[in-house]
Amino acid sequence: MKIFNKTLLLSLIILLAACGGKGNKETTSNDDGLNDRNEIRLKQYQVKGAQLYATYCVNCHQQNGEGLANLFPPLAGSDYLLEDLPRAACVIKNGATDPIVVNGREYTQIMPANDLTPLEIAEILTFITNAWDNGKGLSGVKDVEKWLTECSN
Template sequence: MKNFKPTLLILVIFLTSCGTSPKKTADEKPVDRRTEIRLTQYMVQGKVLYQTYCSNCHQADGTGLGKLYPPLAGSDYLMADLKEVACLIKNGKTGEIMVNGVSYNQMMPANTHLTPIEIAEIVTYISNSWGNEAGISATRDVTQWLKNCDQAEN
């Protein structure tokens, strides 16, 4: 009987704490659980694909390689137009680009074998890593972007 009161007190505290959640402020949006799960999946798979196809030039930490290959970490070019980035991943790029005020003029090879979902995963990974924050690039959006790549400058 001596242990009953402390046990009851612990049980009451536990039960009252389980049902509460922190109050959301007016400017906080509730997180869509499915979007959160999909973002996590895209980030995990995107990292694997990035390490396979992109990190030799852009480096594992996204810092690029000197003046040869541009950084993706904190890249103004990357964050300005994710549609163009998807097209660059698929079709490659020749010619000069400016990234964070520095000129780069190395050819980026095409990855025509990658599927729209793989490109979506890479774009999501690079646009949400190393200080970049863009959210998920959905496969349906990337599929549409890739249809318009022919108009993009290569």
């Protein structure tokens, strides 16, 4: 019985030690500079963003993000997208009518406005700026809310 109690006590100590010791998860950073909470949000936004992309964007920009011939611009490796995320948020929300140049090629098709929430736009932006090796990171909903209030439309 003494051996059982000592084994049980030792097991509990090991279990408690294994569960603790990492400190505050909110401030623990990984190599990308994201804390654990933001890393989880990044993954969640990418999953939900992929679903929203399939609903709102895939018909024009295609599943692989390469766009559609000379009609609709690519998102994969898009200099236009990656150089100005606030502008991208505004275009997703409000659409665009002016010609744009993406990777040296001009596109003149109209992009329709989308009735999406700031959270949904953040999710789509996070997905498209990380898919296809774009590697841009998390677009937070607070950032998107700020960007949308500053849209010039």
